[in-house]
Amino acid sequence: MWTSLPLGERLRAELGPPRRVRRLVSSPRSRVWRAELGGAPVVVKQLVDSPGADDRYAREAAALTLAGRAGSPGRTVVPALLGTDPAARILVLERLEDHTPPAEWQIDYATALAELHASAPADLDDLAGTAPGTALPAWTGPTGRELGCFLALARTLDVPAPPGVRTELEALLGRLSTTPARHALLHGDPCPGNDLHTADGVRFVDFEQSSLGPGAVELAYLRIGFPTCWCSTAPPTPVLDAAEAAYRTAWRAATGADAATPAELADACAGWLLRGDALVPKADRGTADHLARVSHTDWTWGTATARRRLLHRLRAVAALADQDTALPLFGRFCATFATRARTTWPSATPLPAERP
Numbered sequence: 483m484w485t486s487l488p489l490g491e492r493l494r495a496e497l498g499p500p501r502r503v504r505r506l507v508s509s510p511r512s513r514v515w516r517a518e519l520g521g522a523p524v525v526v527k528q529l530v531d532s533p534g535a536d537d538r539y540a541r542e543a544a545a546l547t548l549a550g551r552a553g554s555p556g557r558t559v560v561p562a563l564l565g566t567d568p569a570a571r572i573l574v575l576e577r578l579e580d581h582t583p584p585a586e587w588q589i590d591y592a593t594a595l596a597e598l599h600a601s602a603p604a605d606l607d608d609l610a611g612t613a614p615g616t617a618l619p620a621w622t623g624p625t626g627r628e629l630g631c632f633l634a635l636a637r638t639l640d641v642p643a644p645p646g647v648r649t650e651l652e653a654l655l656g657r658l659s660t661t662p663a664r665h666a667l668l669h670g671d672p673c674p675g676n677d678l679h680t681a682d683g684v685r686f687v688d689f690e691q692s693s694l695g696p697g698a699v700e701l702a703y704l705r706i707g708f709p710t711c712w713c714s715t716a717p718p719t720p721v722l723d724a725a726e727a728a729y730r731t732a733w734r735a736a737t738g739a740d741a742a743t744p745a746e747l748a749d750a751c752a753g754w755l756l757r758g759d760a761l762v763p764k765a766d767r768g769t770a771d772h773l774a775r776v777s778h779t780d781w782t783w784g785t786a787t788a789r790r791r792l793l794h795r796l797r798a799v800a801a802l803a804d805q806d807t808a809l810p811l812f813g814r815f816c817a818t819f820a821t822r823a824r825t826t827w828p829s830a831t832p833l834p835a836e837r838p
Contacts, residue, residue, distance in 0.1 A: 487515055487526060489572070493565045497574060498522070511538070511690070516577060523577040524564060529690070530571075538690035539571040541670070544618050545692035546573070548667055549601040559594045559601075559685055578685055580678040583837070588704055588717055591677055592725035593732045594684035599666035599697040600736035621668055621695025623658030624756040628773075632756045635773045639826055641819045646811045651756070654809065658696075658753050664739060666697035673703075673711030674837040698742040701729050702750035705802070707794045707833055709760035712784025714791050716833035748802040748809055755795040755816070761788040780827070785838060789823070789830040796820035 487500045494500070498520020508514040508527075515526045529535045529542075549560040565574035584590070629651050633643050669676070670691025678685045691710075705722050707714045717725075726742065733741040754760055758772035763783055766772075772788070780789045796816045803813025824830065 487517055488513075488528060488570065489519075489526065489574075490567050490570060493567055493572070493574060494519075497524070497565055511535070519564075519574065522564075525561070525575045525577045527573045527575065528571055535571060539568070539573075541618060541692045542689040543568070543573060545667060545669070545689035546575075548603075548618075549598055549686075551601070557597060557683065559598045559683070560689075561685060561687060575687075578678050578680050578687075580680065583674075583677075583679045586721050586724070587679065587837075588721055588725040589728045590679070590684050592701065592704065592729040594677070594686065595669075595672060595700060596697070596729040596732035596741070597736060598669060598686055599700070599741075600733055602665045602667035602694055604664055604737070618667070618692060618694050620661070621693040621699065623699075624655060624753050626652075626655060628756045628758060629655065631758055631771050631773045635777055636815075636819055638774075638777045639819070639822050641815075641822045643815055644811065647815050650809050650812045651752075654749055654752055654812075657749055657808070658699075662696040664737065665694040666700075668693045668695050668697070668700055671710050672700050673708055674713040674715075675711075696746070696750070697729075697733065698746040698750040699753065701726060701742050702747055702754060705747070706751045706754045706798050707786075707791055709754040709757070709791075709795070710764070712763065713837050714784060714786040714794075714833050715837055716794055716835060718835065744802065745807040748799070748804075748807040748813075751795070751802055752799050752809055752812060755792075755799050761791055780829075786833050787830070789827045790833055793820060793823050793827065793830045794833050796823060 487503045489500055501518045503515055503517040506514045506516055511530060511532055513528045513530060517524055517526055529539045543566055546560055546563040550558055550563055561578050562576040563573065564576060566572065633648065636643060669686055669689060670693055671688065672686060676686055676688045678687060703709065704717065704725055707716055726747070730741055759767035761772045761776060776788045776792060780787045797820050800813050800817035800820055803809035803816065
């Protein structure tokens with residue numbers, strides 16, 4: 483149905499009067515409309531009053547500003563930010579036409595992800611003065627508490643950690659908390675649905691959780707099963723290998739540096755495995771020890787249950803964490819843990835190979 487648009491006089495004067503306004507389905511944290519302003523097709527997004535709304539708005543505006551700057555490495559992989567109203571938490575964006583993803587869409591996705599990551603400046607001092615609100619928080623890795631919850635789940639399933647595993651994991655927490663030599667602009671939730679497959683390539687939307695950190699933690703989404711997403715999938719290994727190679731090629735072309743080594747990817751996947759909050763939607767995070775819950779109950783989120791997600795992650799880390807990484811003991815432990823979990827949870831079938 484046609485509806486009104488909460489656009490202030492300044493944006494109406496800058497962009498033109500609204501026409502053909504239609505409300506779209508969106509998360510409870512935002513209102514979204516498609517419209518025409520001055521004859522141009524746009525999307526208008528407003529973050530509604532809720533805890534953290536100002537922070538989410540600032541992150542999204544900052545990420546879109548950085549990724550859309552003239553002179554950013556590579557092509558633009560976000561919609562153009564046409565106007566903002568910080569007081570009303572409104573963003574006016576270029577409207578993009580999304581098409582059905584092609585077969586092996588993960589390769590185009592990974593290329594665009596690398597280009598997005600590379601749009602963060604090499605020197606963070608370059609952020610000063612680019613636009614109001616361009617400061618983004620640092621990405622934060624798993625905590626010691628989450629490590630403890632994971633090992634407690636293993637003990638509950640009668641898979642106690644052998645000597646040396648905790649030491650490896652404590653060192654992992656240190657590596658994941660270390661500032662990378664070159665920050666990446668992280669999307670924060672690079673899930674199917676937040677990637678638009680347009681005629682000009684993949685573009686990303688919805689940057690409310692964006693931050694600065696190591697790019698490997700988002701490249702890992704493909705192999706670890708999209709840990710913050712309702713749509714959890716497990717593409718074939720050849721497709722994963724090709725996508726990761728495409729990411730590294732695009733990052734190198736944009737920055738001249740190497741990125742996401744196999745050891746870094748193993749670290750990133752192991753970090754996601756430790757996070758119980760990566761088994762539930764955002765609204766449920768921080769409310770319980772979800773790893774403890776999964777030992778005695780299962781629940782469905784989107785395309786998979788919590789136990790299916792966890793079993794997939796165990797297997798992914800077991801395959802990656804070998805003698806050429808810093809997690810060889812943890813890799814073997816995950817293989818044992820996965821075997822035990824598969825026996826204990828016979829209904830935990832593999833994740834779907836394709837997005838719905």
